Amino acid sequence: MKHGCDFPGPQGARKEECMLDLEKLYSTTARATRKSAIRELLKLADKPEVISFAGGWPSPDLFPVDTISDLMVKVLKERGRKVLHYSKAEGEVGLKEELIRLMAKDGVTAEAENILVLTGSQQGLDMLPKAFVDRGDVVFVETPTYVGAIQAFDNYGTHMVPVETDDNGMDAAALEKSIAEWKQRGQADRLKMVYLIPDFQNPSGITMTEERRRGVLEVAARHGLLVVDDAPYRDLRFEGEPVPSLYALDKKQSVISLYTFSKTLVPGLRVAWAVGPRQLIDKLTTLKQSVDLCSSALSQHVVADYLAGGCMERYLPMFNADYRHKRDIMLDAMDKYLPKLEGLKWTRPEGGLFIWVTLPEKMDAEKLFHAAVRENVAFVLGSAFHPSGGLKNCFRLNFSFAAPDRIHEGVSRLGRALTKFAQESA
Amino acid sequence: MKHGCDFPGPQGARKEECMLDLEKLYSTTARATRKSAIRELLKLADKPEVISFAGGWPSPDLFPVDTISDLMVKVLKERGRKVLHYSKAEGEVGLKEELIRLMAKDGVTAEAENILVLTGSQQGLDMLPKAFVDRGDVVFVETPTYVGAIQAFDNYGTHMVPVETDDNGMDAAALEKSIAEWKQRGQADRLKMVYLIPDFQNPSGITMTEERRRGVLEVAARHGLLVVDDAPYRDLRFEGEPVPSLYALDKKQSVISLYTFSKTLVPGLRVAWAVGPRQLIDKLTTLKQSVDLCSSALSQHVVADYLAGGCMERYLPMFNADYRHKRDIMLDAMDKYLPKLEGLKWTRPEGGLFIWVTLPEKMDAEKLFHAAVRENVAFVLGSAFHPSGGLKNCFRLNFSFAAPDRIHEGVSRLGRALTKFAQESA
Structure with missing residues (x-):
């Protein structure tokens, strides 16, 4: 049932380019909107071997x-x-x-x-x-x-x-x-x-x-x-x-x-x-x-x-018990595996999903990100959380999504990446 | 578990007025946004005895x-x-x-x-x-x-x-x-x-x-x-x-x-x-x-x-058979009950949910609306469908939502309302 529709190419697909000058038609909003650099960066980490602490995700294992x-x-x-x-x-x-x-x-x-x-x-x-x-x-x-x-x-x-x-x-x-x-x-x-x-x-x-x-x-x-x-x-x-x-x-x-x-x-x-x-x-x-x-x-x-x-009342305590356990594993692993660097620090939240890491001031979290992905671990750059891209020496870790053993392993990889990165930067 | 929260009144309710000057804070968009006059008008018709042809609704009886x-x-x-x-x-x-x-x-x-x-x-x-x-x-x-x-x-x-x-x-x-x-x-x-x-x-x-x-x-x-x-x-x-x-x-x-x-x-x-x-x-x-x-x-x-x-493929034909039947009932009832007025006309759609009625040019659909609600039947004014409120002599009827006998009865009420209204306007 095709009606006067003669354009499909050999693969039956609509391959032509749009003939409109979209950039000219777009609103100020649409012209200013760029794909999130963070999302694009995280595509580098979208591999099964990467342990990701990037998403702000709850744990699906807990879903009732x-x-x-x-x-x-x-x-x-x-x-x-x-x-x-x-x-x-x-x-x-x-x-x-x-x-x-x-x-x-x-x-x-x-x-x-x-x-x-x-x-x-x-x-x-x-x-x-x-x-x-x-x-x-x-x-x-x-x-x-x-x-x-x-x-x-x-x-x-x-x-x-x-x-x-x-x-x-x-x-x-x-x-x-x-x-x-x-x-x-x-x-x-x-x-x-x-x-x-x-x-x-x-x-x-x-x-x-x-x-x-x-x-x-x-x-x-x-x-x-x-x-x-x-x-x-x-x-x-x-x-x-x-x-x-x-x-x-x-x-x-x-x-x-x-x-x-x-x-x-x-x-x-x-x-x-x-x-x-x-x-x-x-x-x-x-x-x-x-x-x-x-x-x-x-x-x-x-x-x-x-x-x-x-x-x-029945399920929420299970969420919190699980996330508390995972937070503890992450914090323990961070204490154990992250190198002792002057200025390196992180938060110890009483709840939620995230830990925030501040690197020594001159360290660039984006460079560390690439080093971390080479070690198969990922996080979100701090600059994503600043309206004009500041906080370049910070990053966010999520502890709710990954399984406990993956958290431990992921932080040890992060420790390796950061140790090497600090040595190379020194 | 109340934390420094000393304002609830005798009914425990938050009765105070907002202390902000919201009108001053609002964006141009929010200041210009008014409650839909149509929605406010239709509240008049929100009574069980009113047969409403107003909503653009599918029939829930058909939902699988x-x-x-x-x-x-x-x-x-x-x-x-x-x-x-x-x-x-x-x-x-x-x-x-x-x-x-x-x-x-x-x-x-x-x-x-x-x-x-x-x-x-x-x-x-x-x-x-x-x-x-x-x-x-x-x-x-x-x-x-x-x-x-x-x-x-x-x-x-x-x-x-x-x-x-x-x-x-x-x-x-x-x-x-x-x-x-x-x-x-x-x-x-x-x-x-x-x-x-x-x-x-x-x-x-x-x-x-x-x-x-x-x-x-x-x-x-x-x-x-x-x-x-x-x-x-x-x-x-x-x-x-x-x-x-x-x-x-x-x-x-x-x-x-x-x-x-x-x-x-x-x-x-x-x-x-x-x-x-x-x-x-x-x-x-x-x-x-x-x-x-x-x-x-x-x-x-x-x-x-x-x-x-x-x-x-299984259910959609049932939707269409039902709506076709209801459209026919509405059109038949309109032919039967609406008075023969110079300039009165309506569409005969081959599908969809709506019939559009055009009244004689000088007739005000809003006045007819009030007369219709007195007869316990409702519709949407044509002016709702014009960016600057034109089409004041038009209105929309929906035929998909009401049951067939209600459609028949509703159109007969509309006929009474319009007949009286035309006599009074003459």
């Missing part, structure tokens, strides 16, 4: 596949025609009720109107600049910050300003100083928000102290800026006392938090949510209608039933 | 719920840890292979690199202006055009230019004339694309003739414009010969087509796809990474297995 399968069957049997239909942009009522209960355990008080269900929290990172950023507007970020946020904010022409950040999180005084400088330059109207990953940060693994949280909230509120609390790892705490969430500490309704089930359940259901001031949630809901109409009702009902059935 | 449930179980059993993990931004290889086979039956030749899987085709309507539109850029559209496209394009500040469209589709000569006018005004660089829904158009139900398709393709290619072929209803043909798709007719690789399973299977899996020039698909894939990372691998595998198992 049978439970999800049973819930799928139950939901489809009970509510199949409803959950396979279009849902509402704001999300399913039943899921919101469960989210309210879930967040209450963490000191967060919210109502249904404070919640917008998202198709993964990356969708929130795309919608926030859509809602707040005109080209050139300013968003203050931690140093380092999440690569996916950099990409999403970049697409709206955001000026991302890195603020001094140490082992206690973003420095409120440094934020104050940076805001003051922008205001002195007459750019007050350009300042929009402060973007934070306060718990087991991606990529650093650092958790912001309560004092710093209060400090940053106070500075942001005083200057009328929205605070974005990106919290995908918050429930992945292995030890130590939880620090109150930014959302719970906030007294000015100036925080929007992004949560997801991608790390505490599975990424494949694509269920996440935002909680924030109802006027803002209302605005984002209107925007979501034209972004993807709605998130899958089926996925939302499966997650709601998972929560209602107490599965989170 | 058991088949989907069985496929979910099978996919989760065989590939659970893979499909519940993150997928690739471009989509799952297995689904792409099935899509290539599916499209080949319609004369479309494509390779994997021509395809980007989408989380619903609305995502494509959000990503296309992201990729091509700077504020003020021009997109030519049919009159009427799809409301969801208007909203998505509006969010990027698109100047949508309605082109004269009749029962044969967009008029290529009128497009040529409009392009020439913009070029004369020195706006050549502003012209980006032509957006079409050539098959059983939403909202008009009209199918573009082959001659018009060739004509518009020729004009667009000559002026270097991208053609967007939004084709959600293409496979919902009840009768008559298929017209070759724009993608199949295109010889210049200047067409991108959007397809979806929301109308031919179920909306709830949120699986759709774009097919187009590989350079463009590559660019959109990069953008999709920051929009939502990836579409659900689980949904993609279920759809792939559905296609591989021949389920589309």
Whole structure:
């Protein structure tokens, strides 16, 4: 059944080049968007013999596949025609009720109107600049910050300003100083928000102290800026006392938090949510209608039933026990195999998925990356986590994905690579 | 477990107003975004006694719920840890292979690199202006055009230019004339694309003739414009010969087509796809990474297995038989119950979900809407389908969602409302 379609070549394939001048037609956004250099670099490491600490991935061994399968069957049997239909942009009522209960355990008080269900929290990172950023507007970020946020904010022409950040999180005084400088330059109207990953940060693994949280909230509120609390790892705490969430500490309704089930359940259901001031949630809901109409009702009902059935309490401790074990193996192996170099250090996170390594200042992590891949081990360069490519002597290690014996072996390879690299650089 | 969280009021709820000046912080996009007047209006009709012809919805009675449930179980059993993990931004290889086979039956030749899987085709309507539109850029559209496209394009500040469209589709000569006018005004660089829904158009139900398709393709290619072929209803043909798709007719690789399973299977899996020039698909894939990372691998595998198992051939004819029956009931009832008014006319689509009604020129469809709701029947105003709110004497009827007896009854109510309304207006 071919209709006037005479172009297929000998292989039946559409081999011609596009006759449009796409570069001319593209928007400023599309012209500026480049393939992630990191992704291209990591293709070098995409070989079975390479042990990769690069992906920010949960461990699929932990996925409660049978439970999800049973819930799928139950939901489809009970509510199949409803959950396979279009849902509402704001999300399913039943899921919101469960989210309210879930967040209450963490000191967060919210109502249904404070919640917008998202198709993964990356969708929130795309919608926030859509809602707040005109080209050139300013968003203050931690140093380092999440690569996916950099990409999403970049697409709206955001000026991302890195603020001094140490082992206690973003420095409120440094934020104050940076805001003051922008205001002195007459750019007050350009300042929009402060973007934070306060718990087991991606990529650093650092958790912001309560004092710093209060400090940053106070500075942001005083200057009328929205605070974005990106919290995908918050429930992945292995030890130590939880620090109150930014959302719970906030007294000015100036925080929007992004949560997801991608790390505490599975990424494949694509269920996440935002909680924030109802006027803002209302605005984002209107925007979501034209972004993807709605998130899958089926996925939302499966997650709601998972929560209602107490599965989170049953499975999440297994996630945390496994990740804690893997973190310990990685840290032990790092202590054992990484050479003792002046200035070499790494974080010791109390949860999450990542360890952040800082090399001696003049060492180039990209060169080390190539040496590491020759030893069949991979990581992500620190420069991916800086809006203008700084942090060239840093890199991120993920400890959640690889199996324990692979973590041990991978770190020993990394130790060999770094030892050789340090000798050659000396 | 509450941490320094002292604000909950007596009901434990977060009742305070947001202290931020959100209107000041919002982007140009967010400030311009208003709640859809149509959605607000339709809330008036959200009562059980109202028969609604408003939603653009498939009939949930047709959903192959058991088949989907069985496929979910099978996919989760065989590939659970893979499909519940993150997928690739471009989509799952297995689904792409099935899509290539599916499209080949319609004369479309494509390779994997021509395809980007989408989380619903609305995502494509959000990503296309992201990729091509700077504020003020021009997109030519049919009159009427799809409301969801208007909203998505509006969010990027698109100047949508309605082109004269009749029962044969967009008029290529009128497009040529409009392009020439913009070029004369020195706006050549502003012209980006032509957006079409050539098959059983939403909202008009009209199918573009082959001659018009060739004509518009020729004009667009000559002026270097991208053609967007939004084709959600293409496979919902009840009768008559298929017209070759724009993608199949295109010889210049200047067409991108959007397809979806929301109308031919179920909306709830949120699986759709774009097919187009590989350079463009590559660019959109990069953008999709920051929009939502990836579409659900689980949904993609279920759809792939559905296609591989021949389920589309089994179930789609049932969809079309049902919708044909409902269309006939609606058209018969319209012939019977709508008053004979000078200038009153409606389309008789060969497929799809919609009938488009044009009232006598001076009649206001919004006033009729209120009269209709008093008779407990609802529709969508024509003005929703025009970028600047024209077509005030038109409205859209959906025939796929309501049950046959409700369609008959609803049209008789509409007849009463219109008869009274015409008498009062006379």
